[in-house]
Amino acid sequence: MSLKRTGVWLLLFFFVGSAMQDKTPEYHNCQDTHVTCVIAEDCILPCSFQPSGHDAVRWFRQEVAVLSFLSAGSEEEKEDDGEDKEEDEGDEDEERGQHYDDRASVSPEQVARGNATLVLRECGPKDRGRYRCHVTTLAGVHESHVLVKVEAPLHSLHMELSRLSGFEEIKCSARHVYPAPHVTWETDPPASQLLRPITRKLADKQTGMYEVESRVRRLRHHPEITYICKVTSSYGTQSWTASLRERAEVSGPEGRDISIPCHAPDDLHDPFLSWTFTQGQDPAHILTYDRQSRSSSMSPLWEDHVQMDAYRVPLGDGSLRLLDPDHQQHTGVYTCVYSAPYRTHTEETEVTISHVADKRSSLEPSHWWIVAVVITLLVIALAAMLTYFKVKGSFSTPRKQPEPSTEMHSVKVSTPEEMIPGERSPLTVPNYGGDTTDSPSKDA
Numbered sequence: 001m002s003l004k005r006t007g008v009w010l011l012l013f014f015f016v017g018s019a020m021q022d023k024t025p026e027y028h029n030c031q032d033t034h035v036t037c038v039i040a041e042d043c044i045l046p047c048s049f050q051p052s053g054h055d056a057v058r059w060f061r062q063e064v065a066v067l068s069f070l071s072a073g074s075e076e077e078k079e080d081d082g083e084d085k086e087e088d089e090g091d092e093d094e095e096r097g098q099h100y101d102d103r104a105s106v107s108p109e110q111v112a113r114g115n116a117t118l119v120l121r122e123c124g125p126k127d128r129g130r131y132r133c134h135v136t137t138l139a140g141v142h143e144s145h146v147l148v149k150v151e152a153p154l155h156s157l158h159m160e161l162s163r164l165s166g167f168e169e170i171k172c173s174a175r176h177v178y179p180a181p182h183v184t185w186e187t188d189p190p191a192s193q194l195l196r197p198i199t200r201k202l203a204d205k206q207t208g209m210y211e212v213e214s215r216v217r218r219l220r221h222h223p224e225i226t227y228i229c230k231v232t233s234s235y236g237t238q239s240w241t242a243s244l245r246e247r248a249e250v251s252g253p254e255g256r257d258i259s260i261p262c263h264a265p266d267d268l269h270d271p272f273l274s275w276t277f278t279q280g281q282d283p284a285h286i287l288t289y290d291r292q293s294r295s296s297s298m299s300p301l302w303e304d305h306v307q308m309d310a311y312r313v314p315l316g317d318g319s320l321r322l323l324d325p326d327h328q329q330h331t332g333v334y335t336c337v338y339s340a341p342y343r344t345h346t347e348e349t350e351v352t353i354s355h356v357a358d359k360r361s362s363l364e365p366s367h368w369w370i371v372a373v374v375i376t377l378l379v380i381a382l383a384a385m386l387t388y389f390k391v392k393g394s395f396s397t398p399r400k401q402p403e404p405s406t407e408m409h410s411v412k413v414s415t416p417e418e419m420i421p422g423e424r425s426p427l428t429v430p431n432y433g434g435d436t437t438d439s440p441s442k443d444a
């Protein structure tokens with residue numbers, strides 16, 4: 001029993017010991033303060049110490065000096081440094097501190113209170129790295145580290161169905177992102193194994209910012225499928241989702257009102273909505289619905305031709321009603337886009353308005369009538385010819401057969417390709433060619 005107990009105690013002791021050993025390196029990592037800064041904004045690197053009134057603050061990035069600052073009271077130390085020749089008051093000290101980098105500064109008032117926080121103005125991708133805050137006080141040396149990550153968060157995600165290239169594809173794109181984000185695709189209902197996305201990530205040479213574009217081929221045999229593109233920031237701090245649904249074609253005759261569907265997915269609450277129309281290249285704005293004012297604004301060109309129930313939009317129904325549509329003006333692709341932070345949803349509907357207008361109705365059938373008559377005449381003529389040859393052929397099959405064979409023979413003799421290999425003089429080649437090509441044109 002006692003042996004067992006001591007064994008348990010030993011085990012426990014080892015367990016605790018090993019757990020403590022495991023923890024020590026982690027504890028060191030935790031000493032680094034982690035800071036994620038937004039590109040083009042100020043980056044704040046915290047550092048606090050016990051002030052003594054005679055303090056020298058130095059900041060390093062990957063062991064390269066960024067800034068040095070001497071508090072107003074530490075005049076003697078300044079002389080000891082040797083680097084600084086001018087001897088002025090506190091204001092000058094701050095200036096000297098900024099000498100290393102115009103964008104880096106510490107606040108003298110804050111340093112006096114033991115706050116050596118470094119402010120990096122308008123930070124960029126180059127400011128990433130491990131920083132060291134080194135403060136020499138009368139009491140000793142304080143040192144701490146700050147790990148800086150730099151990020152340009154996504155502001156929007158664009159998704160479209162592109163019909164320009166040979167095959168139709170769905171394009172998902174984002175701009176001004178840093179670092180390069182991850183892109184994943186899904187479909188609803190699931191068929192993502194059929195998607196073979198091609199993703200390009202291009203960095204701007206000057207700013208270092210990324211432009212991301214991912215494409216998948218449109219799945220032909222999956223009508224009304226929803227394509228979902230997810231873009232997650234490299235640090236996992238945020239994720240944007242865009243989805244696109246291709247609606248079944250809507251068609252109707254000219255002059256009759258039709259409804260073009262547009263429904264928001266369940267996970268999109270109180271979105272902004274816009275409708276556009278494409279006929280060729282440039283999309284034309286139809287209307288936008290503002291979720292704050294709960295009102296829609298319409299392009300004057302469309303005022304007489306579209307209607308949307310603004311009360312239904314918050315309920316997820318942004319369907320558009322086309323009034324008195326015209327074949328030429330209103331046949332095209334209608335796109336509705338719901339957008340909210342981190343989420344957009346697009347629906348595309350091809351609309352065909354057919355000609356049945358009163359003026360042209362008399363013209364159209366007359367054309368078809370002519371075509372029908374021509375076709376029947378052709379069919380009758382063909383049938384007559386067939387019966388004629390059948391009758392004639394049944395009587396004169398032996399006489400007919402040699403005729404085509406002699407024709408083929410004469411053709412074979414005159415072809416230039418067969419004569420060329422036998423000829424040695426190059427002059428004769430164009431002669432033969434000329435003869436054969438000339439003869440049919442003369443006949444005609």
Ligand SMILES: *[C@@H]1O[C@H](CO)[C@@H](O)[C@H](O)[C@H]1NC(C)=O
Nearest residue numbers: 106107110115116117118119
């Ligand atoms: C330290 O100083 C910075 C400015 O240099 C300021 O933004 C921050 O709030 C200060 N921190 C404290 C704890 O006072």
